[in-house]
Amino acid sequence: MRKWCEVHQVKYSQFYYWWKKFNGVDKQSSCQWLPVTFSDEKEEPSSLLVHVGDAKLEIHHPFDPVLFRQVIKVLNEQ
Known part of the structure; x- marks a missing residue:
């Protein structure tokens, strides 16, 4: 987990907090982790x-x- 956090620039303590929090969630739930991508492009301000x-x-x-x-x-x- 530490390597994943380092690669994705996530604090290990934050990841571990949420991992523990959701680890207790009912295993039958439909909750899934989805990948999130970020863009370095800056959006132009709206008109x-x-x-x-x-x-x-x-x-x-x-x-x-x-x-x-x-x-x-x-x-x-x-």
């Missing part, structure tokens, strides 16, 4: 939807804050 009067602006990252202020100013004048 922001801004309503100004009847106009709807969808803002994505990265954006130009100066242009955004100008657009809001123009929309507010209408």
Whole structure:
């Protein structure tokens, strides 16, 4: 178990705690361990939807804050 924990970067004490906790679970239960995979890819932040009067602006990252202020100013004048 220690080698598995080392390879998967899991603290042995945490693994052992959960292993002991679930080791007492009814053996007839349908509980199963499933593999979990992680990705190093960073997700882009979601877009922001801004309503100004009847106009709807969808803002994505990265954006130009100066242009955004100008657009809001123009929309507010209408």
